[in-house]
Amino acid sequence: xxxxxxxxxxxxxxxxxxxxxxxxxxxxxxxxxxxxxxxxxxxxxxxxxxxxxxxxxxxxxxxxxxxxxxxxxxxxxxxxxxxxxxxxxxxxxxxxxxxxxxxxxxxxxxxxxx
Numbered sequence: 001x002x003x004x005x006x007x008x009x010x011x012x013x014x015x016x017x018x019x020x021x022x023x024x025x026x027x028x029x030x031x032x033x034x035x036x037x038x039x040x041x042x043x044x045x046x047x048x049x050x051x052x053x054x055x056x057x058x059x060x061x062x063x064x065x066x067x068x069x070x071x072x073x074x075x076x077x078x079x080x081x082x083x084x085x086x087x088x089x090x091x092x093x094x095x096x097x098x099x100x101x102x103x104x105x106x107x108x109x110x111x112x113x114x
Contacts, residue, residue, distance in 0.1 A: 085101070
């Protein structure tokens with residue numbers, strides 16, 4: 001069975017060493033998303049990248065970084081994504097760490113029995 005629908009994909013770019021309340025920021029955000037029943041979340045760990053400061057963060061053995069890029073992808077309705085962005089604003093996490101968020105409309109294609 002094939003089902004298609006429209007959704008919004010939110011990507012949050014942070015560093016692996018970013019913390020909130022003494023916990024990894026990506027763990028904290030995933031907990032919040034799960035607790036609030038968002039449709040889907042994936043955390044991706046980059047092997048190399050740089051941000052606005054142009055500092056390269058790499059998993060290269062000779063230059064091992066402790067702050068690799070992390071991307072958190074969240075998929076849900078536009079309304080739910082807007083709720084989450086308000087939650088981020090209210091938590092004021094962005095005052096503690098650097099964070100970049102992108103957002104785009106996506107088409108969801110599900111295959112399977114459900």
